[in-house]
Amino acid sequence: xxxxxxxxxxxxxxxxxxxxxxxxxxxxxxxxxxxxxxxxxxxxxxxxxxxxxxxxxxxxxxxxxxxxxxxxxxxxxxxxxxxxxxxxxxxxxxxxxxxxxxxxxxxxxxxxxxxxxxxxxxxxxxxxxxxxxxxxxxxxxxxxxxxxxxxxxxxxxxxxxxxxxxxxxxxxxxxxxxxxxxxxxxxxxxxxxxxxxxxxxxxxxxxxxxxxxxxxxxxxxxxxxxxxxxxxxxxxxxxxxxxxxxxxxxxxxxxxxxxxxxxxxxxxxxxxxxxxxxxxxxxxxxxxxxxxxxxxxxxxxxxxxxxxxxxxxxxxxxxxxxxxxxxxxxxxxxxxxxxxxxxxxxxxxxx
Amino acid sequence: xxxxxxxxxxxxxxxxxxxxxxxxxxxxxxxxxxxxxxxxxxxxxxxxxxxxxxxxxxxxxxxxxxxxxxxxxxxxxxxxxxxxxxxxxxxxxxxxxxxxxxxxxxxxxxxxxxxxxxxxxxxxxxxxxxxxxxxxxxxxxxxxxxxxxxxxxxxxxxxxxxxxxxxxxxxxxxxxxxxxxxxxxxxxxxxxxxxxxxxxxxxxxxxxxxxxxxxxxxxxxxxxxxxxxxxxxxxxxxxxxxxxxxxxxxxxxxxxxxxxxxxxxxxxxxxxxxxxxxxxxxxxxxxxxxxxxxxxxxxxxxxxxxxxxxxxxxxxxxxxxxxxxxxxxxxxxxxxxxxxxxxxxxxxxxx
Numbered sequence: 001x002x003x004x005x006x007x008x009x010x011x012x013x014x015x016x017x018x019x020x021x022x023x024x025x026x027x028x029x030x031x032x033x034x035x036x037x038x039x040x041x042x043x044x045x046x047x048x049x050x051x052x053x054x055x056x057x058x059x060x061x062x063x064x065x066x067x068x069x070x071x072x073x074x075x076x077x078x079x080x081x082x083x084x085x086x087x088x089x090x091x092x093x094x095x096x097x098x099x100x101x102x103x104x105x106x107x108x109x110x111x112x113x114x115x116x117x118x119x120x121x122x123x124x125x126x127x128x129x130x131x132x133x134x135x136x137x138x139x140x141x142x143x144x145x146x147x148x149x150x151x152x153x154x155x156x157x158x159x160x161x162x163x164x165x166x167x168x169x170x171x172x173x174x175x176x177x178x179x180x181x182x183x184x185x186x187x188x189x190x191x192x193x194x195x196x197x198x199x200x201x202x203x204x205x206x207x208x209x210x211x212x213x214x215x216x217x218x219x220x221x222x223x224x225x226x227x228x229x230x231x232x233x234x235x236x237x238x239x240x241x242x243x244x245x246x247x248x249x250x251x252x253x254x255x256x257x258x259x260x261x262x263x264x265x266x267x268x269x270x271x272x273x274x275x276x277x278x279x280x281x282x283x284x285x286x287x288x289x290x291x292x293x294x295x296x297x298x299x300x301x302x303x304x305x306x307x308x309x310x311x312x313x314x315x316x317x318x319x320x321x322x323x324x325x326x327x328x329x330x331x332x333x334x335x336x337x338x339x340x341x342x343x344x345x346x347x348x349x350x351x
Numbered sequence: 352x353x354x355x356x357x358x359x360x361x362x363x364x365x366x367x368x369x370x371x372x373x374x375x376x377x378x379x380x381x382x383x384x385x386x387x388x389x390x391x392x393x394x395x396x397x398x399x400x401x402x403x404x405x406x407x408x409x410x411x412x413x414x415x416x417x418x419x420x421x422x423x424x425x426x427x428x429x430x431x432x433x434x435x436x437x438x439x440x441x442x443x444x445x446x447x448x449x450x451x452x453x454x455x456x457x458x459x460x461x462x463x464x465x466x467x468x469x470x471x472x473x474x475x476x477x478x479x480x481x482x483x484x485x486x487x488x489x490x491x492x493x494x495x496x497x498x499x500x501x502x503x504x505x506x507x508x509x510x511x512x513x514x515x516x517x518x519x520x521x522x523x524x525x526x527x528x529x530x531x532x533x534x535x536x537x538x539x540x541x542x543x544x545x546x547x548x549x550x551x552x553x554x555x556x557x558x559x560x561x562x563x564x565x566x567x568x569x570x571x572x573x574x575x576x577x578x579x580x581x582x583x584x585x586x587x588x589x590x591x592x593x594x595x596x597x598x599x600x601x602x603x604x605x606x607x608x609x610x611x612x613x614x615x616x617x618x619x620x621x622x623x624x625x626x627x628x629x630x631x632x633x634x635x636x637x638x639x640x641x642x643x644x645x646x647x648x649x650x651x652x653x654x655x656x657x658x659x660x661x662x663x664x665x666x667x668x669x670x671x672x673x674x675x676x677x678x679x680x681x682x683x684x685x686x687x688x689x690x691x692x693x694x695x696x697x698x699x700x701x702x
Contacts, residue, residue: 027395031608032504033433033592034397034494039390044378046385047476049491051444055483082384093402093489125398132406136482138444138489140400143385153383241384257382 001102003130011102012128015109019123023088025144026122035124037089043144048079054134062178062205065104067218068137069111075244076141077119078222078297082242083152084230085145089124090116093138095131108137119224149236151301156239156258160302160323163237165226165316167270168247169286172293173278174210174217180282181205212274220297227299229314240301246292249344250300252330258302261328264321264342267335291332291342352453354481362453363479366460370474374439376495377473386475388440394495397438399430405485413529413556416455418569419488420462426595427492428470429573429648433593434503435581436496440475441467444489446482459488470575500587502652507590507609511653511674514588516577516667518621519598520637523644524629525561525568531633532556563625571648578650580665591652597643600695601651603681609653612679615672615693618686642683642693 016030028036080087188199279286330342367381379387431438539550630637681693
């Protein structure tokens with residue numbers, strides 16, 4: 001169905017009907033000039049926002065709309081968890097070009113709702129409008145936390161341990177894989193103009209053995225489990241952020257805002273087997289991918305040295321180094337013992 | 352300066368340096384995974400968001416970037432006031448194509464900051480990224496109010512008086528004027544290919560006598576003054592919203608959500624002299640423009656009949672009709688006494 005048939009209000013009605021507000025702090029969702037929230041007594045409010053543009057942040061050639069919706073929500077929830085807070089609500093704004101049908105947007109929304117349900121988050125408002133070209137998605141997430149629980153980027157202190165959750169570089173490798181298969185498809189189409197429809201119908205991208213990489217790229221998960229495990233273990237990170245632009249870039253943020261240096265050990269950086277195998281197949285340096293790939297949505301945090309025993313009992317967290325005095329620099333210690341100054345080579349959407 | 356020279360972080364630093372957080376509820380603005388807000392005790396939180404796309408919502412051929420930034424903020428603040436609440440913070444996300452320079456974005460931001468300063472609102476976060484074509488602006492505004500002060504759309508009751516602030520249709524007429532002068536310019540360029548540079552340099556659009564219409568289109572003001580005057584007079588509206596899509600469309604929202612009807616009198620609809628003159632010049636029906644033009648950002652609200660004397664003392668507010676039983680319909684009573692069912696013909700960005 002064409003979106004023009006429904007119009008703005010019709011489409012909004014269709015997308016937002018049956019939205020069940022789960023959070024006790026949601027008083028009024030979609031349907032007035034504003035959403036109305038009732039913050040839990042004593043909490044502070046966290047706000048983060050993200051704008052995703054077709055052709056810059058995602059390629060609909062290989063990203064299914066449902067996955068896109070899911071991921072667009074997850075990356076915002078990840079920012080709330082990275083403050084050691086709990087997400088409660090999101091708003092969703094969409095600008096949609098004519099190539100999309102009502103069913104397409106329902107797919108996108110289904111992915112968003114799935115991500116929200118998983119994290120008990122309400123969709124409380126937004127804006128739906130048209131765009132001349134492509135799709136734009138703007139999400140704002142709102143969370144809450146008790147003041148003493150909130151973790152900023154600037155609290156890392158000398159001798160603190162540097163920790164990361166999960167493993168790094170897999171999402172970036174998943175993107176390389178998708179790009180490779182897209183290139184194969186494009187070249188097959190170009191080489192056989194006569195039966196291009198056959199290729200369109202029959203083309204099967206080859207992802208075998210690399211399913212995990214695809215999942216990390218297409219369906220990242222915000223690490224609420226880590227936040228919960230830390231709370232349960234009584235560990236309060238001194239600084240924290242999520243890894244969206246690459247470990248290197250994020251480490252530099254923590255160090256510069258905390259006015260400290262760091263020493264990170266290459267052999268401690270957690271990697272999945274598939275990440276290493278794919279890097280070898282593509283003749284890329286796996287450490288570079290893990291340091292600069294980005295889109296991991298894992299948590300990077302520092303803890304007092306006294307929590308060393310406690311952190312080792314938490315599954316899926318690894319200590320990769322420690323915090324030093326600022327004048328010692330931000331150093332990567334390689335497998336062979338050589339040392340390099342870390343550089344932020346993370347993804348720069350404006351370059 | 353090209354934006355690529357600065358990169359994402361450099362541009363953000365440049366735009367957000369010297370941002371002074373004024374609101375006591377702003378604990379942490381730009382610079383971490385999230386902004387951190389401390390809601391005033393006992394208040395509820397209001398959230399509204401808007402996504403503006405170049406070519407759909409604005410035409411940079413005749414909208415200066417500073418005005419665009421100012422308006423983009425104002426329309427969000429207007430939504431907060433329309434709940435009878437006070438705006439405190441905004442986040443600003445921008446997607447920028449290559450045609451824009453650093454100076455352009457600084458102009459846009461200067462307009463945003465001006466609007467914020469006027470209303471004591473802090474810019475606490477956002478996202479800055481690139482776009483393949485044109486500019487996208489997504490703003491989320493956050494406000495607060497004591498629970499009993501918040502006014503929804505669904506509280507209008509039979510015999511309530513229907514009020515509007517300011518005057519209607521002027522912004523729409525301003526847009527017609529801008530479109531007309533753009534068409535004149537385009538035709539001059541087309542008719543004289545040889546010296547088009549001269550025309551580009553020398554063309555002077557003719558806005559004389561219609562400056563107020565331009566101001567209403569390019570520099571709308573959110574009506575905090577009306578909210579304050581109502582509070583001072585002890586008037587608590589039973590329902591309220593701001594007029595962004597046209598009086599007709601908004602009246603229908605209030606009536607359907609409140610499950611009531613209305614009678615609105617054509618001769619009571621407030622018009623500026625310039626709006627009427629421009630409508631005559633363009634051979635348009637001025638009432639249609641006032642009912643359906645949109646972008647007025649005036650307040651539409653209902654009050655108990657007992658507040659009749661009090662409302663008449665408030666400057667720049669007019670009673671245009673009253674609320675009836677639902678089964679009596681939503682009626683416009685024309686100057687000649689004839690009656691018409693109101694229709695929402697407001698601007699539909701998806702049609």
